[in-house]
Amino acid sequence: MKIRILKALLRKEVKLMKRNPLIPKIIVGMPLMVMLVLPLVANLEVKNAGVTIVDNDRSQLSRRIAADIDASDYLSVKEIACTHDEAMKSIEDGKADVILTIPSHYSRDLAQGNVDIDIEANGVNATKGMLGAQYVSQSVMGTLKQWRSENGMSVDLPETSVINLYNPTLNFRNYMIPALIVVLLIIICGFLPALNLVSEKESGTIEAMNVTPVSRLAFVLSKLIPFWVVGMIVVTVGMTVGWLVYGLTPAGNIGAIYLAAILFSLALSGLGVTIANKSATMLQSIFVMFAFIMIFQLMSGLFTPIRSMPEWAQYITYAIPPRYFIEIMRSVYLKGAGIIDLWPQYAAIAAFALFFSALAAATYSKRN
Template identity: 50%
Template sequence: MIKFLIEKEFKQLLRNSFLPKLILIFPCMIMLLMPWAVNMEIKNIRLNIVDNDHSAVSQRLVNKIAASTYFHLTEVPASYEEGLRNIELGTADIVMEIPRHLERDWMNGRDAHILVAANSVNGTKGGLGSSYLTAIINGYASELRSERPEAVSVSGIIPSIRIDTQGLFNPNLNYKLYMIPALMAMLLTLICGFLPALNVVSEKEVGTIEQINVTPVPKFTFILAKLLPYWIVGFIVLTLCFVLAWLLYGIVPVGHFSMIYLLVIFFVLVMSGFGLVISNYSATMQQSMFVMFFFMLILMLMSGLFTPISSMPEWAQAITVFNPLKYFIEAMRMVYLKGSGLVDLLPEIGILSLFAVFFNSWAVISYRKSR
């Protein structure tokens, strides 16, 4: 029975002169235009400072950075390696290491070297964050020179503080490498959310759904037949996006493609289930489109797609916990830029599976064969 229902769904999809074109053209337009058009504001950069000197000079530098509106000093790790682990875990954006004997070297007229490592998964945030930090350190060095003019080397050269910056995961600070995985997630959200909703409501308007309702097809089988075609559509759209990202921008994931397809299995179930829930409560296509558009705007604006979640107010950050798109975008970026594997992705996969069970159970329960 399920085989014939799925066959019906595909015939109905291909018979529509508009939808197959939309499935192919929409990803192409998004992948062509959006990477050039999007931008984001930088705020609340999470900073870890490793102070190996513990002197008055280093403490003043730490206080000066902490007083900046750009940075949020989240932790003072014991070692530089611990700070790098915090970057890998996503709890820090930048790690700064103050070397031993910073004050002594400065007073003896020797240059001091400060190491800055930035998480360049988000190239804009990593690059600008490093620039802000460099400006603060250079300003502090000028302040020290004016306070202690006697700190001059034997050759008469005034010592300086040199900063070595290292970008992690995205060393060239390529913003497209950060945005393209999120744009793929946005495409899957729109296509796999809207199409199932519009499909069911269009059948309501035409009246063909009544022919299904009078058959002994169980509600679960009906919902499953509606989900599976768009599961396949999601894989087709994602594969097309992979090809376009490679051909247009030379971007391929650092991690394995299988990890991304595994994530898509769960995410398409989430969005298709959400679309079917909306269709069960909508009587017309116009009504379902307005409701879907309302929720899609919220999902995309509060997912970290355009604006970093860390830059949002606390009440907005609390709401993003219930946004499945947030977890999918984070997981896509982890695979694309960090090369994350299955163990790293288990939290996101677990949360997406819970969303999938919730929305699809709701879709089955809310679907009524008799009205």
């Protein structure tokens, strides 16, 4: 393989990419759009979970519990029901997600000891129901604590408290932004090289190449290398929006992110080219790529934690390249980890990059 030939091929790729009416827009526009919109929308935070209260006590305390719940950002009291049946109806109508039942004589009994109160959550919208129930219990706990200290009682309550390390506000945006950058890289650096190569097949230009003495490695590298740059552009746009719009900057070194992004782009574009080598049409390559991307998104820990997967599935995730990139992104962004702390992840991505590039070169055949 001669460097001069590789350079000529790279020049051709860059020119064709720049002159394509769509691709430069996709490379900049898609990250912009995704980063501007999705962190606001793709949010697992529960806001305004509806609460219906069955107040059998009708005391000062019970009214205070209701008022405190309503004052919370996350909860709003939809209805004060007289009976439990009435409350159930408000859930069935979709007005409320959580029912809080305060027993009669609650404040009187409470002076003597602990009394249970009932919190029921709607399991249909599980996230909203579960989190809403948790918020209600926290709110009630807070009210009781205050009430007891005002009345000179011990504030020693059995309390559940969760402290979130590294993301103290449990701000889902902090969690989503690094993940979205990963998704963008998967899509852009996976699809574009595949489509690029298949379009050469469809237009017949690949045959003009195959009949020349160009080496397979040089040709495949000319398809992969431009995506290092594309990957860097995507990451840069993503991080810039994260910083300017959401005020989130990586706690760690930016260089660590770029290094991971380059290795990851290489792995993904290698996969894309491999798929294109085996596809005859755009449609085929798109469908196969989609299958991979589905698995990448759902099994790499992007949106669902790997630790809550069944054990067999956790083993599979080791074979999924984005898993390592996500670990790096989150650790660098939120914990401020560096390359040395994360060397096993870097080594894994580098191995994938090497493997997929080699596979791309091996599956590219100039003769059939």
